[in-house]
Amino acid sequence: GDSVTQMEGPVTLSEEAFLTINCTYTATGYPSLFWYVQYPGEGLQLLLKATKADDKGSNKGFEATYRKETTSFHLEKGSVQVSDSAVYFCALLFMNRDDKIIFGKGTRLHILP
Amino acid sequence: DAGVIQSPRHEVTEMGQEVTLRCKPISGHDYLFWYRQTMMRGLELLIYFNNNVPIDDSGMPEDRFSAKMPNASFSTLKIQPSEPRDSAVYFCASTPGGELFFGEGSRLTVL
Numbered sequence: 001g002d003s004v005t006q007m008e009g010p011v012t013l014s015e016e017a018f019l020t021i022n023c024t025y026t027a028t029g030y031p032s033l034f035w036y037v038q039y040p041g042e043g044l045q046l047l048l049k050a051t052k053a054d055d056k057g058s059n060k061g062f063e064a065t066y067r068k069e070t071t072s073f074h075l076e077k078g079s080v081q082v083s084d085s086a087v088y089f090c091a092l093l094f095m096n097r098d099d100k101i102i103f104g105k106g107t108r109l110h111i112l113p
Numbered sequence: 114d115a116g117v118i119q120s121p122r123h124e125v126t127e128m129g130q131e132v133t134l135r136c137k138p139i140s141g142h143d144y145l146f147w148y149r150q151t152m153m154r155g156l157e158l159l160i161y162f163n164n165n166v167p168i169d170d171s172g173m174p175e176d177r178f179s180a181k182m183p184n185a186s187f188s189t190l191k192i193q194p195s196e197p198r199d200s201a202v203y204f205c206a207s208t209p210g211g212e213l214f215f216g217e218g219s220r221l222t223v224l
Contacts, residue, residue, distance in 0.1 A: 032211070043117075043204050043215030044156075089156070093211065099144060100169065101213055105155045 002027040006090045006104035013080055014112050021075040021107050023064075023090035031092040033057075033066055033073040034101070038087040047075075047088070085111045115139070117216035119205050125222045131193040134219045136205030137186055146213065147180055147190050148204040156204075162188065195223045 006023040013019060025033065032051045036044040048057030053068035062077045073090060090104040118137040126132055138145045146161040160170040165182045173180070177196070182188040192199055202220050206213040 034212070036213075041217075043206070043217050044213070045215065046212050049212065095211060099163070099208075099210060100158065100161065103156050 002092060002102050004090050004092055004102055004104035006107050009108040010110055011107060012110045012112065015082055016079045019077040019080045021088055023073045023075065023104060025071050025092050027092060029094060031094045034091040035064055035075050036089040036091060044089060080111050082111045082113050085109055117205055117207050117214055119216035119219050121219055122217065123220045126195055127224050128196055129194045132195045132221060134190040134203050136188045136216060138207030139214055142207035142209050144208045145182060145188050146206045148206065149201045150204060151201045197223045199223050
């Protein structure tokens with residue numbers, strides 16, 4: 001079945017470091033791909049998305065490119081801040097199929113000042 | 114605009130008691146999802162509705178759990194009787210299709 005695999009955390013970085021959180025997916029077809037972020041004590045919120053191959057989603061300095069050939073959607077940021085400390089979830093969705101988003105297990109990110 | 118509204122934000126109860134969690138989705142969103150989040154199991158989909166009709170309840174852990182959506186603006190998740198292993202944060206989310214909008218969650222502690 002369809003699934004999402006993302007790197008296990010926690011990931012600990014110093015402020016201004018470069019961030020990569022890996023995400024790969026298994027799916028029959030071409031889903032839409034998402035990154036959600038969950039700040040402490042809050043619900044998940046959409047960070048960025050891409051709906052077709054080679055699309056790049058970006059928001060708040062974060063980027064991810066939909067790579068069909070490697071079935072990946074890695075999240076990157078050039079210079080992280082303490083305020084980026086959160087849990088990040090990769091997810092996929094087939095629009096107009098079952099409308100059920102499939103989430104990865106989440107990656108906890110700690111940024112040290 | 115108001116987002117997804119959940120209540121209560123925190124609930125502490127004793128084992129065996131009935132717990133009811135409530136959710137008001139964003140107006141116009143046809144889909145409503147209930148998730149449970151714990152450290153051990155992560156984020157789990159319990160059930161989701163489309164136009165107030167339950168579509169997939171395969172994630173509901175057992176008969177102690179039930180969910181209803183009597184109208185487009187209200188849903189409940191009920192646990193009866195509650196057990197300590199039900200302690201978790203329960204999230205409601207809604208969508209018109211595509212991006213999910215989450216509530217802030219209801220943190221349940223069963224003693």
